[in-house]
Amino acid sequence: MSVKYYQYTAALFALLLSVAACKDKEYAIPEPNGGLGNDVIKRSLGPNLVGQKIEFAYAMALPADKGKLESATVEASIAGAPTTYLEHRSFYTNASGNDVGVEVGAPSVNKDNTTSVSFTRDTMAATLRYFYVVPEEARGKTVNFKFSAKASNGETVSYSMGPYNVSTMDMKLDLKVVDNAACYISIADMAVYTAAEAAAQPDKIDLVYVFRTPTNYLHSILSPGADPQYLPGVTLPAGVNKVTKLVRAWNLRDQQLARLQFGVFIDDLDFQKQGFEDAANLALNLKEEAGLWIETADGKYKAYLFINSVSNTGKTATISIKRYTAK
């Protein structure tokens, strides 16, 4: 190949490079379209759980001379639980950082899978919050939302959001376990029982909470079927003998369970991936903010138990549980 071809190729490359490098668009403030406009953001984070809220903020506005807002409607692909609502107040944040609501319409009305608010004030701009309470029907499915607004001049706009996955897991917050009283934990029911209640349904008891004063014991959660030497002074009700698998965890402060500042979330996938091959059957001396991965003896449920708080004087602990049905 002659030198000439090389030169041409090089020149072409240089040209291409300079063209690519010069594409530097100037930012321009977007022009309003002059009519009714809208926008949506999702405010809630983390896995969407049945019974919990998914929160959005829906903003809509039009120039004052074009008319006023008439109504705002949200249509969900799966009808939300009856407590689903669209705020009829428009919020702004004041100087102290508090959200202040200004009533702009009548309280929202749920009809089939739509939730709507009719404006009662002469309003040209509003941001309404939408709280979708995930219904049981949505478990393990995806849900879409269509936000729409209507103005008095007949104009309508809409904005689609989603799809959002709804997790199959369940969550139960702030169960109080008390040593020698309500100390029998059922993962199947996600509840805490006393000895008398446990005796009536021994097949549902997966764990027992024990508090003992030695500093190497303190707040402990054990399988009823654990070595009796680790259950000092505990008389288990007849039939309560399951060997539940436990894996200790630390620094895993799920935001929904702990409600602390950490942006960590446990979702279905984490349960699917969590192995229990080398699990223990007891966890002694648990501290506040500690966690436990749990697999029930029959393998039906996997769960994550978080210790929200402990009290040595009260011999109690507050626990929160996320539970995933594996089978």
Next chain:
Amino acid sequence: MKKYISIAALLMLVALAWSSCSKDKPVDEDGLLITTRAECYVSNFELLGADFQTVRTKNAVIDTTACTINVEVFYGTDLKNLWPQFSLVTDAKLDPKITGKVDFSDLANPKQYTVVSGNRQVRKTYKIFITVKQ
């Protein structure tokens, strides 16, 4: 001009070939540098539980003469799933390697790990004795 380019290229090629073939630093089967150091001991020992938190009640006692490590662990520790961590003297390595959780539950037969010195000539086998605090 063309001649110069080809000569330059040739020179570069030779230089490259030469530099890549010079091997003056010996490495062992793990690709680790074999040095002149003959020191061979464990300087610190740690045991972690399944939650990667320590299970020791106090510092491990390391006897570098008797080649023993004595560790006391918390009551109720799951001895089947412990993650040992050794700190070794510079350039030394451990045999067998620690690749994951280790079962320490057989207290009658303590686990043994061999420290190999930097020059790979000195080998010392440490025994790990675990006691559970009652």
